[in-house]
Amino acid sequence: MSAKLPKEGLGWRASTLIDAFLDMLLAERNAAVNTRLAYGRDLADAAQFLAKRKTDLAEASEDDIRAYLQSMGPAAARTQARHLSSLRQFFRFLCSEHYRKDDPSRAIDAPKLGKSLPKYLSEADVGKLLAVVGRLRGAEGARLKAMLELLYASGLRVTELVSLPLAGVQYDRGFVQVKGKGGKERVVPLGEPAIRALKAWLPHRKDMLGEKTKSLYLFPSYNGTAHLSRQRFFQLLKETGLKAGLDPARLSPHVLRHAFATHLIEHGADLRSVQTMLGHADIATTQIYTHVASDRLNKTVTEHHPLGKKSRVQKKL
Numbered sequence: 001m002s003a004k005l006p007k008e009g010l011g012w013r014a015s016t017l018i019d020a021f022l023d024m025l026l027a028e029r030n031a032a033v034n035t036r037l038a039y040g041r042d043l044a045d046a047a048q049f050l051a052k053r054k055t056d057l058a059e060a061s062e063d064d065i066r067a068y069l070q071s072m073g074p075a076a077a078r079t080q081a082r083h084l085s086s087l088r089q090f091f092r093f094l095c096s097e098h099y100r101k102d103d104p105s106r107a108i109d110a111p112k113l114g115k116s117l118p119k120y121l122s123e124a125d126v127g128k129l130l131a132v133v134g135r136l137r138g139a140e141g142a143r144l145k146a147m148l149e150l151l152y153a154s155g156l157r158v159t160e161l162v163s164l165p166l167a168g169v170q171y172d173r174g175f176v177q178v179k180g181k182g183g184k185e186r187v188v189p190l191g192e193p194a195i196r197a198l199k200a201w202l203p204h205r206k207d208m209l210g211e212k213t214k215s216l217y218l219f220p221s222y223n224g225t226a227h228l229s230r231q232r233f234f235q236l237l238k239e240t241g242l243k244a245g246l247d248p249a250r251l252s253p254h255v256l257r258h259a260f261a262t263h264l265i266e267h268g269a270d271l272r273s274v275q276t277m278l279g280h281a282d283i284a285t286t287q288i289y290t291h292v293a294s295d296r297l298n299k300t301v302t303e304h305h306p307l308g309k310k311s312r313v314q315k316k317l
Contacts, residue, residue, distance in 0.1 A: 014047040014057040021093045030183045034159065042086035058094060062104040069108070077111040084110050121250070121259045126152055128244040130193075139204035143219060143228075144236055146194075146201035150176070151253060153194035155260035155278050157181075158234075158253035162227050164218045169198055180279040188277045261286070 022040055025031035031039075047057040049068050055061075060068075065087060069080045084105060091103040121129075130152070133145040151161055160178050169176050175189045190198075198218075209215060209224050217227040230253075237256075238248040257278070264274050275286040 013059075014043075014051075017058050017094065017099060018043045018047065018090070020097075021090050024093060032159070032181060035181075039086050039089065042083045043090055046083065046087060057090075058099065060104055062107060065104050065108060081110045084108060121246075121255060123259075123263055125244075125246055126256070126259055126263075128246060129240055132240050132244045139208050142197075142201045142204045144240065146197040147219060147233065148237075148240070148256070149194040149197040150190070151256045152260055153190050154178075154188040155257045156188075157257065157279075158230050161253065162217075162219055162230055162233055164227075165216050166218045168218060171195055171199060178279070181281075184279065184281075186276060186279050 018040065021043070022036045025036050025039065043057065046060075046065075046068050049071060050057050050060055050064055053064065053067070055064055065084075069084060072080050072083070088103070088105045091100070091105050094100045095103055129148060130145075133141065133148050136142075136144060147161060150156065150164075151158075154176055156164070156176075156178060157180065160180060164176070164178070168178065169190070174191075174195060175187050177185060177187050179185050205218075205220070208222060209220060213224040215224040215227075219228045220226070221228060233253065237253065238251055241248045241251040261274055261278055264277075265271075271283060271286055275283045278286060280286045
């Protein structure tokens, strides 16, 4: 599957080199389609901005890059940081392939970002979601229950979930084998609730596809040619959240991935194990969940411990 880019207004040279960069991401880094699309969108946006200034992205100067980032406004620090990261990767590629000698993004500092803790659901909120899908009937109900149980039990990324092959779950041994970012495989153990929900889905899956239709996916589309889309799963999750009395704006598959990790840490799981199950290349990425758990514990002490209550009274006085 290729990453398609908008071509209008990019300039011939910029368009050609962006395509070459995206091809490199696939050939050398085995980058996922969504990753290449994200890079492509960022670079296309920069190329279109500079084209209006009569400048080709591949020939941009440091001042051109600064002007582009400043056009996003001072409140868009995270957007600026992401686009700068894309541009740095692009210009490093151009230098390594001798399309240009200098990197105009090298001297530009990324904007400082405040620490942002991941959003996640409490155990009670997850329980409400699972209670709702537990009452659903029919093939769609069984599929959604299996997907939510699996997501919360394993912390899969949404793309990993919807594209999971039928052979990816080892029911007798109680684990799921996942191919994650960069084609790296990992094994995640599953609990009994997830195994039961997945086994209950399999007969419905067979009936949905019919005798003649085969599919490699655990959660196939109705015609069997592809898997259930990420967008459809997002929609189903938000509909379930409404039925559970939760704010759908707080819900996403990634929030359930965060809940999986946070709840494991809160119940004493070690950081290395959580890192392995999440598929994080760097343990520093996983450490954010220790901050989430610590913040929650601090809040609990402040609200319920006698000394915490006393300190609040003293502040009011």
